[in-house]
Amino acid sequence: MSAATVGSSGEGGALVRVTDVVGLFVRGDGIAVLTLNDPREPVNTVAPELGEQLLAHVERVAADPAIKGAVIASAKKDFIVGANIRLLQGVKLATDAEEMAKVIAQGLVRLAALKKPFVAAVNGAALGGGFEIALACHAIVASDDPSTGVGLPEVQLGLIPAANGMLRVCERAGLQVALDLALTGKRVRSRKALKLGLVDEVCPAPVLLEAACARALELAQHPAKAKRKADLATTALEDNAIGRSLIFKKARAATRKKTHGHYPATERILDVLERQGKKGFAAAAALEARSFGELVVSETAHRLIEIFFATTALKKDKGTSDSNVVPREVARVAALGGGLMGGGIAYVTIQAGIPVRLKDKDDAGVGRGLSYVRGILEERARKKQITHEELDQVFARLTGGTDYAGLKHVDVVIEAVFEDLALKQRILRDVEALTRDDCVFASNTSSIPITAIAQASKHPETVVGMHYFSPVHKMPLLEVISTYRTAPSVVATAVALGKKQGKTVIVVKDGVGFYTSRILAPYMNEAAHLVAEGVAIEAIDQAMVAWGYPVGPIQLLDEVGIDVAAHVGEIVHAAFGDRMIPPPGMKKLTDDDRKGRKNGRGFYAYAGGAKGRQADPRVYAVLGIEPKAKLPAEEIQMRCALQMVNEALLCFGERILRSARDGDIGAIFGLGFPPFRGGPFRYVDTLGAAEILRRLRGYEMRFGRRFTPAPVLVEMARRGERFYDD
Numbered sequence: 001m002s003a004a005t006v007g008s009s010g011e012g013g014a015l016v017r018v019t020d021v022v023g024l025f026v027r028g029d030g031i032a033v034l035t036l037n038d039p040r041e042p043v044n045t046v047a048p049e050l051g052e053q054l055l056a057h058v059e060r061v062a063a064d065p066a067i068k069g070a071v072i073a074s075a076k077k078d079f080i081v082g083a084n085i086r087l088l089q090g091v092k093l094a095t096d097a098e099e100m101a102k103v104i105a106q107g108l109v110r111l112a113a114l115k116k117p118f119v120a121a122v123n124g125a126a127l128g129g130g131f132e133i134a135l136a137c138h139a140i141v142a143s144d145d146p147s148t149g150v151g152l153p154e155v156q157l158g159l160i161p162a163a164n165g166m167l168r169v170c171e172r173a174g175l176q177v178a179l180d181l182a183l184t185g186k187r188v189r190s191r192k193a194l195k196l197g198l199v200d201e202v203c204p205a206p207v208l209l210e211a212a213c214a215r216a217l218e219l220a221q222h223p224a225k226a227k228r229k230a231d232l233a234t235t236a237l238e239d240n241a242i243g244r245s246l247i248f249k250k251a252r253a254a255t256r257k258k259t260h261g262h263y264p265a266t267e268r269i270l271d272v273l274e275r276q277g278k279k280g281f282a283a284a285a286a287l288e289a290r291s292f293g294e295l296v297v298s299e300t301a302h303r304l305i306e307i308f309f310a311t312t313a314l315k316k317d318k319g320t321s322d323s324n325v326v327p328r329e330v331a332r333v334a335a336l337g338g339g340l341m342g343g344g345i346a347y348v349t350i351q352a353g354i355p356v357r358l359k360d361k362d363d364a365g366v367g368r369g370l371s372y373v374r375g376i377l378e379e380r381a382r383k384k385q386i387t388h389e390e391l392d393q394v395f396a397r398l399t400g401g402t403d404y405a406g407l408k409h410v411d412v413v414i415e416a417v418f419e420d421l422a423l424k425q426r427i428l429r430d431v432e433a434l435t436r437d438d439c440v441f442a443s444n445t446s447s448i449p450i451t452a453i454a455q456a457s458k459h460p461e462t463v464v465g466m467h468y469f470s471p472v473h474k475m476p477l478l479e480v481i482s483t484y485r486t487a488p489s490v491v492a493t494a495v496a497l498g499k500k501q502g503k504t505v506i507v508v509k510d511g512v513g514f515y516t517s518r519i520l521a522p523y524m525n526e527a528a529h530l531v532a533e534g535v536a537i538e539a540i541d542q543a544m545v546a547w548g549y550p551v552g553p554i555q556l557l558d559e560v561g562i563d564v565a566a567h568v569g570e571i572v573h574a575a576f577g578d579r580m581i582p583p584p585g586m587k588k589l590t591d592d593d594r595k596g597r598k599n600g601r602g603f604y605a606y607a608g609g610a611k612g613r614q615a616d617p618r619v620y621a622v623l624g625i626e627p628k629a630k631l632p633a634e635e636i637q638m639r640c641a642l643q644m645v646n647e648a649l650l651c652f653g654e655r656i657l658r659s660a661r662d663g664d665i666g667a668i669f670g671l672g673f674p675p676f677r678g679g680p681f682r683y684v685d686t687l688g689a690a691e692i693l694r695r696l697r698g699y700e701m702r703f704g705r706r707f708t709p710a711p712v713l714v715e716m717a718r719r720g721e722r723f724y725d726d
Contacts, residue, residue, distance in 0.1 A: 022053040023075075024060065030068035030220075031213045032061050037075035044076055046104070046129030047084040054133070055107040062114055069216035072137060073121040073209055080130025082153065083162075089305055091296050098293030101162035104129070105285055108136035108163050117219035121212035123205055126150045127187065132165035135172070138219055140198070141212040142190040143205035146390075150193050153185035155265050157308060158301030158676070160272065162292040164285050167276050173197040175238045175273065179251055182269045192384055244277045260546050262676050265295055299686075303678035306726075307668065310661045311504050319480060319495035319507040320488040327496035328440070328489060330354060332410040336427060338369025338400070341444055342416040344472025347373045348501040350397040351473075357410065358400040366400040373398055376473055407434045412497060414466055416444040419567060424448065425456035432458055440490050442466040446517045447568045450510045451483045461487040464494050467514060468503075469670050477670035478503035483510040504669050506662040508651075512575035513568070515651050515663065516670040519680070521572045522643040522706065523671075524565065525582055527553035529703075530636060532583035534629035537603050537615035543636040548674025553640060558602035558612065563595045579706050585623045592622045642696060642707070644673065648680035649710035660723040681723040689716040 023035040034057050036044045044050065054072070061070045074080065091097045111118060120126070120134035122142040131150045134140050142148050152161045152169070160166070161182065170178035173196045181188070193199045203211040237243035248270060255266045268291040276284035295301050318325060331354070335346045338360035346356045346369065358373075360366045377391045386394075399406075407413065413431050417423055428441055435441075441463050443453050454463035465481025478498040482491045491507060498505040508515040530540050531554065541552020557565050566586070573580045596602035597612060605616040620627055648663050657663045664679020677683045684692050692713060699707040716722075 020053070021049045022057055024057045026067060027213065029213070029217060030066060031216050032057075032064075032067045032070040033209070033213070034058075034061075034070055034072045035075050036072065036080065042076070043078055044074055044080045044130070045082060045084040046080060046133070047087060050080075051104055051107065055110070058107075058111050058114070058118070061118075062116060067116065068220040069117040069119070071119045071121050071209065071212040071216050072133065073212065074123065076124070077147070078124030078130075079120070079122045079126040080128075080133060081125050082128030082130055085157070085305060085308060088159075088296055089302075089309075094293035094297050096293070097296035098289045101289040101292045104163045105289060108132065109285075112136045112138075112168075115223075117216050117223070119212045119216040119219070121208050122150065122190075122199070123148055123208055125187070127153055128161065129163055129165075132161060132163040132168070135165050135168040136163075139200045139215050141201045141203060141208065141215055142193060142199045143208045144190055144202050145205045146189070148190045148205075149187040150190075150198055151185065151187035152181045153187070155183060155263070155269065156185040156304065158263065158265050158298060158304040159295050160265050160268050160288065160292055162288065164281070164288065166269065166273060166288070167281055167284055169198065170273060170276060171281075175244065175247060175277070178273055179247070179269070182273070183251070183255065183266055189385070241277075244274075248274050260548070262548055262674065263300060264298065265300070268295060300676045303676050303682060306678060306682065307665070307675055310665050311669075313661070314504055314506065314665065315499065317495070317505075317507075318492045319482075319505065320491050322488050325488045325492045327492035328411060328438075330411045330493065330497050330500075332357070332412075333497075334359060334407055334410045334413045334431075335369075335416065336360075336413065336431075337416040338365040338367075338372075339416065340372065340470060341468060341472060342414075343369040343372035344470065345414050345416055345444065345468055346398055347376050347473050348503070349497075350394055352500040352502070353397070354497075354500070355397045356399075357406050358398060359404065360400070360402065362402055366402060370398065370400050404430065404434050407431065407439075408436065410435065410439060412440040412442060412493065414442045414444060416468075419445060419448060419564070421448050421452055424453050428453060428456045428463070438462065440464060440493055442494055444468050447513050447571045449483075449512055450481050450486075454483055454485065460485045462490055464490050465510070465514065466494050466498065467516065469516075475670070476502075476504050477516070477666060478505045479514055479516055479666060479670065480505055480507045481510050481514050482507060504665060506666045507658060508662070508666075509656050511654070511656055513572050515648075515656055516666050517568065518572065518651060518656075519644045519647040519667065520671055521568065521580060522647050523640055524553045524557055525569065525580060526640045526643045526706075527557075528586055529583045530631070530639065531603075532585060532623065532625065534625050534627055535631055535636065536627040536629075537619070539631075539633075540636055540640075543633040544640055546633060547637040547641060548677060550672040554603045555612065558596035558604055561596045561598055562589050562602060566590050578704075579708070581706070585625075588622050588624075589619070594619070594622070638695060639699060642692070642699065644671075645680040645683060645692065646696060646707070646710050646713070649684070649713050652681070653710055653712035684713070684716075685722045685724055689713055689721065693717040 021038050025033045038044050061067050118137040120137040120140045122134055122140060124147050126134050152165055154161050166178050166182045169181055177196050190202045194202045252270055259266055272284050272288045275287050333349050333354055334357045335342045336359050338358055346358050349356045358369045360369060374395060377395055380386045381388055381391045415427055424443055431441060437459055443465050446467060450465040454460040457463050464486050467479040469475035469477055480494045495505050513521060527540050537554050541554050544552045569582055594601045600606040603619050604612040605614055606612055651657050652663060660681035664681050667673035667679050668675050673679055693709050696707050696709040
C-alpha cells in the first residue's frame with residue numbers, strides 16, 4: 001500500500017513519519033501537521049486504521065518536547081465525512097458496538113486533555129465522527145469555501161454520535177444548538193458555524209493550513225480557556241435546572257409528535273444530553289456509548305443504513321446496463337411551463353450551474369415562474385444559506401419569454417405543462433421544429449405514457465420522461481422513464497442531469513403511471529373507499545401518519561388537488577380496470593368545485609383559522625355519508641399500505657422496475673413510504689412473503705379484486721424467497 005503524501009508550508013520542517021492513512025510533518029516553527037489521506041478511499045472516514053494511527057501520532061506529539069502543538073488537516077477535498085458505515089453494518093452484538101464507541105471516545109478525551117494545543121483545519125465536510133474529532137481539538141479553523149460544513153448526521157442512519165460530539169457541542173455552543181444539530185442531522189456552513197460557536201475562525205481556503213498553524217502556535221504561547229458562545233437569555237435558560245427541564249419537555253413533545261416513536265435514536269439523543277446536564281460529561285458519555293451499541297443492532301438502523309447504501313449505489317448508476325454509454329454534455333436547458341413544477345425545475349437546474357430558458361404562454365405566466373425561482377433564492381439568503389451575491393449569480397442564469405427563441409441552442413427541453421396528451425404532443429412538435437435533431441425532449445408527466453407522447457415525434461429515440469415531485473426544490477426523487485425506443489444515451493443524459501440537479505434518480509420502464517404514480521393511486525383510492533364507508537377523514541390520516549407516512553392520504557389528496565387526482569384516477573382506472581375503480585360518489589366532490597388546498601375547498605377546512613387542520617364537515621353531506629364507522633387503526637393502516645405494497649410487487653413482476661432497490665427508493669423518496677420500514681420490498685422481506693400474502697387474501701375475500709395478490713408474491717411465498725439476500 002502506498003504511503004500518503006504529506007506536505008508542509010513551513011520552513012525547516014523534518015519528515016518524522018509517514019503512514020498509510022495519517023502523515024506527520026514537523027514544521028520549522030515546531031508545529032506538527034497531521035495529514036489525513038486514506039489512499040484506499042476517495043474520502044476520509046473514521047475507520048480503525050485512521051483512529052489508531054491518528055491517536056498514535058497524538059501520543060508522539062505529546063511526548064516530543066520539540067513539538068509545540070499540532071494541526072490536523074486533510075489532503076482530500078473533505079476533512080472526514082463520517083464513520084465507515086460498512087464496519088457498523090457488520091456489527092452483530094450491541095456490546096461490540098458499545099466497546100467500539102468507548103475506544104474512540106476515550107482517545108478523543110485524551111486528545112482534549114493534552115496541554116499541547118491541537119487545531120483542526122477543516123475544509124469541505126467534517127461530519128459525524130469527523131466533526132467529533134475536530135471538536136476534541138482545542139480550536140477549529142474552517143475555510144470559507146461553500147463546500148465547507150460541519151454536522152452530526154448520525155440520526156439519519158438511526159444512530160447517535162458516539163464520540164462525545166453532542167456533549168462538546170453543548171459545551172461550546174449551548175444545549176439548544178446541540179439538540180438542533182443532533183436531532184435534525186443538519187449540516188452547518190462555516191460562517192453560520194462561526195456565529196454559533198461551533199468553530200473558532202473562518203478564513204480563505206488557500207491560507208487554511210497557515211491560519212491553523214498560526215492558531216496552534218498562539219495557543220502554545222498563550223493557552224486560552226474555551227468559552228461558550230451564547231447570548232445572555234440562552235445562557236440564563238440553559239444554566240438552571242428549571243430552564244433545562246422546560247427545554248427537554250418541549251423537545252420531547254415535538255420529537256414524539258414528529259416520529260411517533262418509530263425512531264428511537266431521537267429519544268436516546270434527548271436522554272444523553274439530559275444526563276449531561278444532571279450528572280456531567282462522564283456519566284453522559286457512558287450512556288451515549290451504551291445507547292449507540294443498542295441502536296447499531298436495531299431494525300431501524302439496519303433499514304436506514306440499507307437506504308444509505310442504496311442511494312450511494314444510485315449515485316454511480318448511469319441508468320443503463322450498457323457500460324459503454326456516455327451521457328451527453330448538457331450546457332443549456334429549456335423549461336416549458338412557468339408553474340410550480342416548471343419554476344421548480346428551472347431552479348434546481350440553474351442551481352446546478354446550467355443556464356435555463358423558461359417559457360410560458362403569456363407574460364403573466366413567465367413572470368410567475370421567474371418570481372417563484374427568485375423567491376426560493378431569497379428565502380435561502382434570508383436563512384444565510386447563500387449570500388446575496390451568490391443569489392444574483394445563480395438567478396442570472398435564468399431568462400424567460402413567451403416564444404421559443406433560443407431553443408436551437410439548448411441540449412435538453414423539459415416540458416412541464418398540464419396533464420393533457422394533445423397539448424404535450426403539440427408542444428413536442430413545436431419544439432422539434434426549432435431544435436437540433438439530437439436535442440433531448442423530456443416530459444414531466446405523472447401519468448401519461450411517454451410512448452404516447454413520443455408518437456408525435458420525428459425522433460422518438462430522443463424522448464424520455466423526467467418525473468419530478470412537488471415542490472421540486474425540496475423533494476429528492478427524480479423518476480426517469482424510458483420507452484422501448486428511447487436511446488440509452490438519452491436515458492443516461494437525463495440521469496446525469498438529474499444528479500447535477502441534486503436528485504436521487506431511479507429509471508423505470510414506460511407505462512401508465514410509471515412506478516410512483518401507479519403505486520400511489522391504489523393507496524389513495526383505498527383511503528377514498530374508507531371515507532365512503534363512513535370512516536372519519538381525520539381517523540384515516542392519523543392512522544397512516546402513526547404508521548410512518550409524513551402526511552395522511554386524504555390530506556395528500558387536498559395537497560395534490562382533488563381535480564388532478566380525479567383526472568389521474570380516470571387514466572389508471574381505464575388502464576387497470578376494476579382493480580383501480582374509485583368508490584361511488586367521489587365525482588360529487590369535483591362537481592362541488594372541491595379542488596383541495598389550492599381553492600380552499602377540499603376534504604379539510606381552510607377558511608378562518610382552520611388551515612387544513614380539521615375536516616370540513618360539509619364534505620360528508622356532499623358525499624351523502626355519515627362518519628360513524630369505527631375501524632381499528634391497524635385495519636386502516638394495512639388496507640392502505642398493502643395497496644401500495646401490492647402494486648409495487650405488480651410493477652416488479654411486469655419489469656417496470658429494474659430492481660427491488662429502485663422500488664424501495666422510489667417509494668421512500670418520492671411518496672414518503674416510512675423509511676424505517678425500508679420500502680415496500682424490504683417490508684415484504686421483514687414480514688415474510690407468506691404473511692403479506694395471507695393478509696392480502698383476507699382482504700381479497702372481503703373487498704374483491706382490488707386486493708388480489710401480485711403473482712410474484714404468490715410465487716415467492718410458495719418458494720420461501722426474499723427480495724434481498726442480506
